[in-house]
Amino acid sequence: MEDVCVGLGRVLGLAGHDLTRVRITMDGVELEIDWARTSEATPVRVEGPVSTRNDGEEEPRSDTHTVRSPLVGTFYSAPEPGAEPFIKNGQHVEKGDTLAIVEAMKLMNHVAATVSGTIVEVHAQDGQPVEYDQPLVTLSPDSTV
Numbered sequence: 001m002e003d004v005c006v007g008l009g010r011v012l013g014l015a016g017h018d019l020t021r022v023r024i025t026m027d028g029v030e031l032e033i034d035w036a037r038t039s040e041a042t043p044v045r046v047e048g049p050v051s052t053r054n055d056g057e058e059e060p061r062s063d064t065h066t067v068r069s070p071l072v073g074t075f076y077s078a079p080e081p082g083a084e085p086f087i088k089n090g091q092h093v094e095k096g097d098t099l100a101i102v103e104a105m106k107l108m109n110h111v112a113a114t115v116s117g118t119i120v121e122v123h124a125q126d127g128q129p130v131e132y133d134q135p136l137v138t139l140s141p142d143s144t145v
Contacts, residue, residue, distance in 0.1 A: 073104035075124040
């Protein structure tokens with residue numbers, strides 16, 4: 001039976017994501033598997049909403065722009081563990097640049113800058129759970145003059 005289980009493990013590893021049923025009966029033991037695997041994490045670009053809402057936090061400065069989490073998930077400051085972070089305090093970013101990733105349900109949602117400017121503060125730490133509309137990054141927008 002052990003050889004069958006090892007062989008079955010290899011077959012299941014090669015079967016892909018859409019395996020829906022395998023049934024094996026041997027020596028009075030029945031094994032049935034019926035599932036669809038989830039797909040690999042797929043990056044999705046989401047522009048973070050900008051809000052001046054004040055839910056008990058400090059009054060935002062009028063000369064800053066706050067990028068908030070577009071969804072509940074886990075905040076990541078870099079594209080992968082050990083990599084350089086997307087942004088640092090004092091760094092200049094352009095509209096559309098990735099500021100961070102919020103992972104939700106194995107989807108990596110890129111949070112993009114909605115304006116060009118200089119990073120004033122990164123509010124979340126790498127690996128930290130974040131809530132919908134939670135401030136992630138504050139930046140000082142470029143002047144439009």
